[in-house]
Amino acid sequence: MRADAQRNRARILDVARTVIEEQGTQASLRDIARRAEVGMGTLYRHFATREELLEALLGGRFDRLAAHAAALEASHPPAEALTEWLRAFAEGAATYRGLAASMIATLEDGRSSLHASCVAMRDAGGRLLARAQQAGRIRPDVDGTDLFALFSALASIADVAPSIGLRHEHLFDVVMEGLVSRAR
Amino acid sequence: MRADAQRNRARILDVARTVIEEQGTQASLRDIARRAEVGMGTLYRHFATREELLEALLGGRFDRLAAHAAALEASHPPAEALTEWLRAFAEGAATYRGLAASMIATLEDGRSSLHASCVAMRDAGGRLLARAQQAGRIRPDVDGTDLFALFSALASIADVAPSIGLRHEHLFDVVMEGLVSRAR
DNA sequence: ACCTGAACACCGTTCAAGT
């Protein structure tokens, strides 16, 4: 990649992080290009879709989250590992306003650039889930997709109603208890 | 109201119902005006905000839902009344794509035209909840707002991922079990 | 190769002008 291109790409990512932090995942791309002092075409050349931009911003974080699942599997007993991971997952889904909703949508949209990361995360969670189910600690009739949907939806509440978001830990606990009930 | 105004209002509501059914609560107001064969100003005169339009479309339904809570309180035992009502509530929140998210947001936005209906529904649910808690059937550390948020969030999953929406009843059951656990 | 910015087709919202 040419040096100026590389510099532009970095500038865009840098500005995008700030703007999306301010305005959420639906932030104006025009605004990002403007503040990065770059033409619209340049933004589109580097990131053909909004999802590609989000992937560049979040891909690393998501990969680490999937890896974290494997680590927890080795270090913690089944139920604790799952709970701990779901907590980290919910935190990740809350990185930017609007992200949680995008993540659920992306799970069934194979064309989205976020699709791969989300499927990987769902599967990582699914493995922790299966382990906890085999240990009889989680009800057997839920799968990784259920988990992903439930906790993303939970995270999305804070996006749309910040004050209710303060109850997040509490609501997390309620849903968690729902998973525990009817185990075995 | 003048006869032509009344006719216009009815036309707008009629078309809005169709368009919002197609495109969700974020449907283009311009499109609604166009298909109702009405100037933009006319639409704005009758419904100054998008929320006012939604209120006109859904207010009746929400009022009935609040009334339904009182009826259930008289006819059913505490836990059954609550479960039954929450089922109806979730159905109402799923009337239009995007509505569930609007409802959570509106709960803490006093200026929204949907605010009154949503508060009324939350309180109606809150009364059924308190009754079930007094009967020792629901954990005591949740309130009406928690309930509203949890089940709206649940409904919003189907908005953004239709196929996961097919699991709605199942996820409903999981959350319900979470409410039951730690009762008394 | 890469960048720019105007062009196009859309929005929501307002408001002067009409009846």
Add this chain to the structure above:
DNA sequence: ACCTGAACACCGTTCAAGT
């Protein structure tokens, strides 16, 4: 009283023209 539709300030996306 009420209606119309143009005007304004925004979008996202594309693409001819430049370096």
